Amino acid sequence: MKLIPENQPALVVEDVVKRFNVVSDSWWRRVFRAQSVSNGQNEETASGTGQAPVLRAKRGKEIITAVDHVSFAVQRREIFGVLGPNGSGKSTLIRLLSTLLLPDEGQITVFGFDVEKDEMQVKRLINRVSVDAAFFKKLSPRENLLYGARLYGVPGRVADQKAREILERLGLRPSSYNSPMEDMSRGMQQKVAIARAFLSQPILLLLDEPTTGLDPRSKLEVQSFVNELRDTHDATILITTHDMNEADALCDQIAILDEGKVVALDTPTGLKQLVNRNGRAPTLEDVFMELTGKELVKQEDDLSDFEPEKVLA
């Protein structure tokens, strides 16, 4: 039985900030501030200085604001794209949504559950797929998937059947199903990671660059699978990508991130209407260029730096 409040949006992100390399406050200072705030003082007075608390960088490091006052909402059954160049904060945002990191400021709710206060409920409703998915490298996809299914309470026989179907649907050869993961290419491993996320029927799927490193055909297979899932499984999907065409083809709404900030948020058509190209239909690449003055770094399917030991560690 799944208890999902009917009238809640799938995801609400409100003014969220995440910084790295900040020296954390001592525990007694945090307790003092929390108590003062709950007694009605604001952050400034509660800090005891009359000013907002000063953030200190760790020695030899610079404070990085990876997610900078980001707000958006995703409705049920929507495919929501987060597009941005390297380092723009996409993966950090996904880690915040999946409770792997806590926001420094702001609030995130998944079907009305707060990622901080209701962590367990949120974890049950989401599933994250990322390029650095961890597997037991000596085990086969079958063994890894059955292990994953067990963790999510999916019965073995159902999971086995479903995993085979998904992997076949994604174009993985049946013979690979029982071979060790360490013998597989990055693209094949990525497909296993995607299959694992779909085994448990997640309600909100967080896909961090699910098609990076895949050949064009596999890319299309994954994209059509994502579409199918939304249509047949009532799933809400948040997907990050550098690939403008992918975002254009798949997403109902797109947030463009640059240096941790949302610089635009609209439907693909709406975004393209922002840009006037004198007769030529603008692309999302044009939109990004227009908004940021930068080129969106295009990541080629480059496998030369692929280190399976790292991926499988």
Ligand SMILES: Nc1ncnc2c1ncn2[C@@H]1O[C@H](COP(=O)(O)OP(=O)(O)OP(=O)(O)O)[C@@H](O)[C@H]1O
């Ligand atoms: N654990 C961490 N410690 C310190 N800085 C971090 C950490 N994780 C991310 N960052 C920094 O936060 C910023 C955003 O990183 P993030 O990985 O979210 O970007 P991204 O948009 O996913 O990039 P990519 O497209 O390369 O995957 C970068 O400047 C990155 O160096």
Ligand SMILES: [Mg+2]
């Ligand atoms: Mg990333």
